[in-house]
Amino acid sequence: MILLATDDAADSIEREFRARYDRDYRIEVAPDAASALTLLAELVAAGSPIAMLGAERHLPDSTGLELLHESQRLAPAARRVALLVTGEYAGAIDEMRRAILRRDIDTFVGVPRGKRDEEFHIALTELLSEWGWSVAGPVVSSADIVAEPGDRRVGAIRDLLDRLGMPNRTLAPDDPEALGMLELAGPDPVLPLVRSFTGQVLQDATPAMVSEAMYGGFDAIPDGEVADVVVVGAGPAGLAAAVYAASEGLSTIVLERDAIGGQAGSSSMIRNYLGFPRGISGMRLAQRSRIQAGRFGARFYTGRSAVRIERGPEHEPEHHHVLVDGAQICARTVVLATGVQYRRLDVDGVDEHVGNGVTYGSATTMAREMQDRDVFVVGAGNSAGQAAVHLAKFARSVTMLVRRGSLAETMSDYLIREIAATPAVDVRCRTVVVDGGGAARLEHLTVEDLDTGERETLPADGLVCMLGAEPSCDWLPDDIARDDHGFVVTGRDVPREAWIDDVPPASLETTVRGIFAVGDVRAGSMKRVASAAGEGASALPLVHAELARLRALQLRA
Structure with a gap:
């Protein structure tokens, strides 16, 4: 879905979006902020994935920035774009920059004044491309994985494929779409199986085997x-x-x-x-x-x-x-x-769940699985900050656990401001993980305050470790x-x-x-x-x- 809230330039904005994106996206247009939020709530309730929200700077009942800010609670993973009409650009730049730093918008663009405004569409397609990779499920899979549910090795293989930008999906052995791969593997296939875009089927697959198959031995x-x-x-x-x-x-x-x-x-x-x-x-x-x-x-x-x-x-x-x-x-x-x-956490109750709720170094693979769940990030560098902001688009809560006294010692200022502007992210400094556990996957963590020595056990569905290097x-x-x-x-x-x-x-x-x-x-x-x-x-x-x-x-x- 692409949802647009537009008034003065409604005709030109709707025409521009429909001309380029009508084939692959359902485009809805609302005349003001109130109706846009109502429609957005209905779409989310119906399970429609929201790829992008666009809003004019001025709407009859509000401002576009207020609407886009409010939309985060309903569609946090959607890309948000402020649309500036003719004559607004110069006077709006400072306001738009502040909105980006607050994470109210991803970008701002001027509404095209004529044909072939490719800069306008480059901005939109870049955002839609990143949304498609990091949020939406793959439409066409480049690599299929067949594995038993809960197989810890699958997480590492999926992480590799995601980092290579290869759309992938995981199938259970009894899934009808897995039968072809099982037949190709022979009478006694050893799971997990991975079929690459070349058609090759790997048995007892590891990330190293998959990587070598992708680029040549x-x-x-x-x-x-x-x-x-x-x-x-x-x-x-x-x-x-x-x-x-x-x-x-x-x-x-x-x-x-x-x-x-x-x-x-x-x-x-x-x-x-x-x-x-x-x-x-x-x-x-x-x-x-x-x-x-x-x-x-x-x-x-x-x-x-x-x-x-x-x-x-x-x-x-x-x-x-x-x-x-x-x-x-x-x-x-x-x-x-x-x-x-990244250094290992070396906490037995945590490390035994690597691949089932615990990951080292990458949050993108885990993020979609953390929808409405509680997730923790260990680390205070830029990668940890980027992971926390990304996870907040899916998770109910994201808690950063930081050994140091503040993020400012190791993280770029722009990321610190993004984290501060993200309500779902909580930062706990001078705090470390000392224990954790769960049955089939991670279910809880025990953290310790380094100043008081006090320990607390918290429910945890996911943990991303990015602690030092x-x-x-x-x-x-x-x-x-x-x-x-x-x-x-x-x-x-x-x-x-x-x-x-x-x-x-x-x-x-x-x-x-x-x-x-x-x-x-x-x-x-x-x-x-x-x-x-x-x-x-x-x-x-x-x-x-x-x-x-x-x-x-x-x-x-």
């Missing part, structure tokens, strides 16, 4: 190939490095053990990334970056972790060998972009130096004894020549999506310099 890497650059990790830093390397003609291979996009790929909405004034989900950002890198020629291999980096043999000492389970990739240069991973660097060789927290040191932070001829490595270069570190895995990095992408791009001049040095060595030889 490591066995497809030609024997003896030496890549100009191997990027380990496909978060924002690794994706940026891949885009720039491939676009400049370098043979580029990207390795990712999990979903392409890294931690950023699990963010429901990133609002402060340069060039996306209406925000962009982490999934969309990762998806577009992967496609962009792939069109330049970068190749992606996913589903297996890098386990070791070795120097090449004596006849090719300047090469690096990156080893994953069952495969070896040779590279002239390596860019480490493995990012960080640790680098995943145990697999790196000892000659790549790390700081006391395990982050890779580069440039002038490299220990003086590792400098060559008393000259420090290049700014992003590690203690091993030709191996660079970018993004969150690097000591001293900013831990933000934009800065990670910037470092990934900044590594390319250093890669070129190293390749030029290797060519010079070959010529002298």
Whole structure:
């Protein structure tokens, strides 16, 4: 459903919406705020999914902003758009900005004054696209899962598929639509089964198996190939490095053990990334970056972790060998972009329900299941804030549990203001989870006030854990130096004894020549999506310099 409240420009607004969206959406128009709210209540009661609400700035009985604010209690997951008629734009900008910060609207647009106002429709289709991915169920499934109800492995597979932007559905073994997959799997299928968009059916499926099936196996890497650059990790830093390397003609291979996009790929909405004034989900950002890198020629291999980096043999000492389970990739240069991973809560009563009410790192998969339920978020970074705001569109209540004294220590100001403007979100500082449990899935949590020591057991239907981050660097060789927290040191932070001829490595270069570190895995990095992408791009001049040095060595030889 798209519901419009419009008065002065009713004809032009209705005509514009119907011309573009009438095929895929049912469009309803109300002449004032009161009738719009009445109609909205009726539609919600009838079970109609509300994709978008649009309202003129001035209505006969109210303002559009008041209507859109009031509509949140009835349709919190709908996208809300303020429609500005001719002559209003300049005088309304400050008012609209304040409304965005209060989360009363998602965006504001000027009503088209003529034909082919594509900027108007880009704003609307971006919002509808994000609504379709994060709120609506898939119309066409790209991947089907067959599993017994309550199978904990399904949550991890669905999370992977959601982060890859692949619409999916889960079927019980006795579902008629599952019979075809069961027949293809043979006489004794081992659940869960996953059928990818290629038609391949995987048995006893894991996220790693599914990921590798989506992008091709490591066995497809030609024997003896030496890549100009191997990027380990496909978060924002690794994706940026891949885009720039491939676009400049370098043979580029990207390795990712999990979903392409890294931690950023699990963010429901990133609002402060340069060039996306209406925000962009982490999934969309990762998806577009992967496609962009792939069109330049970068190749992606996913589903297996890098386990070791070795120097090449004596006849090719300047090469690096990156080893994953069952495969070896040779590279002239390596860019480490493995990012960080969320720390485990290490509470037995909670961790035993991972996949059944408890998730680490991503709220998008869980969100639809939390309709009218009570959910908790552990963490105080931007990802935790984005998760809380997104969950509030579905859940009855969202409680953020924060170890620190305030969100301001670790979270961007715009997110703090969004959280404060979201009535369903409650923030409890100096509070930690100490216990939890349930029968088939999570049912309750016990939290402790760190100042008073008081404990309280609360009903809980869901828990999203985003508590702190640790680098995943145990697999790196000892000659790549790390700081006391395990982050890779580069440039002038490299220990003086590792400098060559008393000259420090290049700014992003590690203690091993030709191996660079970018993004969150690097000591001293900013831990933000934009800065990670910037470092990934900044590594390319250093890669070129190293390749030029290797060519010079070959010529002298």
